[in-house]
Amino acid sequence: MIRTVPGVDLDGSIRDTLTRGVLWPSWVVTAALIVPFVFGVTVPPVVQYVPLVASVLVLGLPHGAIDHLALPRVRGQDPTLRPIAGVFALYGLLGVAYAAVWFLAPTAAFVFFILLTWAHWGQGDLYALLAVADVDYLDTRLRRALAVVVRGGLPMLVPLVFFPDWYRRVADALISLFTLGSTASIAGVFQFETRLALGIGYGLLVFGYLAMGYLGSTVGRSTWAVDAGETLLLVTFFAVVPPVLAVGVYFCVWHAYRHIARLLPLEPNSRAALDDRRLRPALVRFAREATPLTLASLALLGGFYLLVPNPPAALLGWIGLYLVLIAVLTLPHVAVVTLMDREQGVWSLSRP
Numbered sequence: 001m002i003r004t005v006p007g008v009d010l011d012g013s014i015r016d017t018l019t020r021g022v023l024w025p026s027w028v029v030t031a032a033l034i035v036p037f038v039f040g041v042t043v044p045p046v047v048q049y050v051p052l053v054a055s056v057l058v059l060g061l062p063h064g065a066i067d068h069l070a071l072p073r074v075r076g077q078d079p080t081l082r083p084i085a086g087v088f089a090l091y092g093l094l095g096v097a098y099a100a101v102w103f104l105a106p107t108a109a110f111v112f113f114i115l116l117t118w119a120h121w122g123q124g125d126l127y128a129l130l131a132v133a134d135v136d137y138l139d140t141r142l143r144r145a146l147a148v149v150v151r152g153g154l155p156m157l158v159p160l161v162f163f164p165d166w167y168r169r170v171a172d173a174l175i176s177l178f179t180l181g182s183t184a185s186i187a188g189v190f191q192f193e194t195r196l197a198l199g200i201g202y203g204l205l206v207f208g209y210l211a212m213g214y215l216g217s218t219v220g221r222s223t224w225a226v227d228a229g230e231t232l233l234l235v236t237f238f239a240v241v242p243p244v245l246a247v248g249v250y251f252c253v254w255h256a257y258r259h260i261a262r263l264l265p266l267e268p269n270s271r272a273a274l275d276d277r278r279l280r281p282a283l284v285r286f287a288r289e290a291t292p293l294t295l296a297s298l299a300l301l302g303g304f305y306l307l308v309p310n311p312p313a314a315l316l317g318w319i320g321l322y323l324v325l326i327a328v329l330t331l332p333h334v335a336v337v338t339l340m341d342r343e344q345g346v347w348s349l350s351r352p
Helices: 012-038 050-054 067-074 081-104 106-131 141-156 158-162 164-175 182-190 192-216 222-240 243-266 268-275 280-307 315-344
Strands: none
Touching (some): 012 222, 012 243, 012 268, 050 243, 050 315, 067 081, 067 315, 106 315, 141 158, 141 192, 141 222, 141 243, 158 192, 158 222, 158 243, 164 182, 164 243, 164 315, 182 192, 243 268, 243 280, 243 315, 268 280, 280 315
16 A cells, blocks of 8 residues: 655644654753853763763664564555665664674774764754754755764764863764774874864864855745754854763653654544644554564674673673664664655755
């Protein structure tokens, strides 16, 4: 059976429901967390790890756990065995290949993970800007690509500029699972001169992006204010909040939650609930569908523990092991989301 596929354009009631129930909570949580750190509050590392640990079951890991259903749905198909098997095959092929790279060249795998996450988290924000914020000035592929680079750089680059020691410590936690020496080959990235150059270049890019949006908006400044407000909020957030805590919170309440919001209108019953301004039933249905593969992913985490040459002994090591699992799952997840982008016209200049 073929159904109408919801594209980038969402009904007004659905957009209002997602703005109120998804965007607003991410703004409030992010802004609230900035305040204590601006005033110099410090928290022990074990507390900083809490959001990442929680993401195993809450929003983070589950947000990709219905890819096998999402891709058929976005194509207007019922999720029958054949399309589901295709998604599983994609995960098996890309996931195993990338896992092998971690064992053979862990430093290169880590750098690729950062760049891949940069692109993917920017990709997620681009969809939200078009579908929920309904921006009008991202009207060329170049401008949309610029939005991806700017938005993805907020969680991936800003922490490097302001917290190089923590950034390197986390990199060590991932790479040292597979080899000794860790980040020695990329030590130059953490030097002050490199970070200064990256910070200045990225700052100019952000300024140019926001100026482009301000000058290019043709329907008033309200959507630009959302885009600019989110961008500046996240710059501040990642500049003052310790990166393990900041990335953990962002992963859950920003990236993962927005991706889940993208999936909800694809399921007919959930879409009807959103159209009726009821978010909770749609989230409950998503949680029910995501549970089986979320639990299966935890079994993969146990498999990684048995396979890595240097199993983790401390909490940060376990965080590193979890992030390697996330990395391996991210590559096929990005492939699925890229196919969703194509089906929903994210890069099309005439919206479906």
